[in-house]
Amino acid sequence: MNAAFGAAGVAVGLAASVLGVVTLAIGLRRSDARLLRAGQRYVWLVLGGAVLATIAMQSALLGHDFSIRYVAENNSRGTPLLYTITGMWSALEGSILLWSLVLAGYLAVMARHFGDRVGDPLVGWATITGLVVAAFFFGLMAGPANPFRLVSGVTPFDGQGPNPLLQNHPLVAFHPPMLYLGYVGFTIPFAFAVAALVTGRLGEGWLVETRRWTLFAWGFLTAGIILGAWWSYEVLGWGGYWAWDPVENASFLPWLTATAYIHSVMVQERRGMLRVWNLSLLVATFALTILGTFLTRSGVLDSVHAFSESAIGPLLLAFFAVIVAVSIALIAWRGDRLRSPGSIDSPVSREGSFLANNVAFGAFAFVVLLGTVFPLIAEAVNGDRLSVGAPYFNRMTMPVGFTLLFLMAVAPALPWRKASGELLHRRLLWPAWAATLTVAACVLAGLRGFAPLLAFGLGAFAGAAALRQLALSARASRRQGSGAWRGLVGRANGGMVVHLGVVVIAVAFAASQAYGTDRQFRLEPGQTAHLSGHSLTYLGTSTTRLPNKTTTSARVRVDGRRVYRPALHQFPFATQAIGSPSVRVGALRDVYLTLVTAPEPGQTAAVIGVNIQPLVAWLWVGGGIMALGTALAAWPGRRRRPTEPASAPAVAVSPPEPDAPERPVAVGPHA
């Protein structure tokens, strides 16, 4: 029953995507508004199909319908409710279903948002692009990644349950959906980029239309990555949160190019330049979400987070190749319209700093991509088996990170076009003093090491620069009588809040990398170990049996106060026990406890792992600040007139747009 509904949902989604593409294509060819409207309506059918398939999957999971193979492999009668629901994204086929649902949702919101402009070829082509992507993912579900395939033979009485690591922490309910809202969200700006190329309307209109969509996708991706780091810290039990693992890199790569894009797009809006570059960044971001899915789902790379492998790898790789090839061909075809007459006067200017930002982010992305795929390349070239791991990434990205922190400090102070020495002096003097005094204070407090001290100094520099901008903006808006809080809203001000979050994360990252210690102690009950000024008293272990797992937990009293319980879980169908750490979270440092070895039968001594890292909690706080800043940046701000010199997109230098809509390029709250 569930399988039939699910298959029907997938079929409806696939058929509606294909029919929508065909209808819209004919409608655009004939300029037939009626066909275009009809084509747009297929988006709702796609959404209906995705929702039907999702309901069928959830109903199968909740009803433990083990006749469906996916349910038998990712659910069991003993699985708790939360992990039964999240079972939908515990393996490949369900993840594709979640992807399709999110994509259908985005497309529906897009269709609604642009509902009064169905006759506009830009919207038509963007919808076609979105529906092609949807057709690909529904096609995967209809074929090789069918989540509703039935088990062969007898329906088992019980299933295997989700991967043990995916039923160990409630963050599984938040991290994957957030990440997918980010990944999939980039489909919309990508679709508009393709539409702009096809229609030849390469002015700044499409950028402005998709500005907020990009921002939302970026915010969700950021939140998803940070939640993922938090999750691995809470679940994986090695005391780290970022291992430069292929799956982590796969989510980080589109983030890097998207971050470069949301900065460099400001140069285009302001000066009409960098058109090819911005299009390339947007295409790269979308293509990297697909490449990342390929790298992590095809099993070509080993990863701690690789929860599924399957045969859809070649299809994803082919799709990636098609995206890249089509985009490059379109950009080459429109090359003549993409040239811009503008020029940048001085490297010491806002636009100059955005260019430097792009070089840094480009280098960052290149290092991460190269390091991730290099083992594959080396093996293909001459059969060498080699690894590229955390030490490589740390060493290569550290200078880039310092460059970015420095740019974050200097760039907000730089004016457009050209900066004078006097101006820089006035704007940078006290942030620079803040940086210097921070470094001096850290050294006086006994902190050592060049890299962390430089990171703290640059962090203070960038943080002070952002605070200065926010204070000026708040004061200006209070003087205008609209309340100081208004000074925190809007793209530039929200951006500064995001910068503050980045600074918090950078400082916490540097501190925890440089000043962490870890040790393992073999302790008898009642014995106390000491590490970095903390005392750890092992009290004993206890074992509990739950329907889905058997848990052995140790009781460890930290600093003579609260008792923490690191544990080992043995799941049925799993060979290795899964540890779950117990963390004493603190503003200054976390004490991270793991049960490395439970007592042998007949013995009482256990091995307890202790990992003490400073400032880790601030990573998550920084993530929260970034999310808040993104929301502030996307908040509908003061309406700017399109003709206002400071905000007008550079329409004057764009090529003639024969079929442009009648009204001027919208720069309103909905743009």
Added chain:
Amino acid sequence: MLPNDQWPWGPMRSKWSWAVMAVVLVVALAVGAQGRPGPPTDAERAHRIADRVRCPTCRGLSAADSDAPAAKAIREEVLRRVEAGETDGAILGYLVSRYDASILLNPEGDGVAGLVWALPAAAVVVAVGGLALAFRRWRARPDAAVSPADRALVEEALSSASGPRRRGER
């Protein structure tokens, strides 16, 4: 925070301010980069070596971070050899001969493995060089001449914008 235009000192003193700042910063970083006194202990050295080596049986973790039996074995072996007085290079060389080159998380050697270090450096040099060339070209290009007609167009746009149509105009 002081208002931007009211620094209590003149331009002369502000130059001093930057100079003093530079001295303080350089001294602080120089002192801070000295590191902790004394050579690293054997355990610290062993940890640092294990950090550069892959755990052979796990996915994506170093031998220092993993609790897998194979990682523990590597840690014990490394510590034994550190205590026996072997150099870092000799210990890593032993591990490569015991497993293979893929045990190292930092790919080493010339040939293909060297590319992973050289390519990003080359890419940055090319990007920065390209940017410098672009700036030179931009600087050489004279600004487009502004005709009286252009000025009139701007005037008109500005005056109409501040006129009655300013609110809610689409």
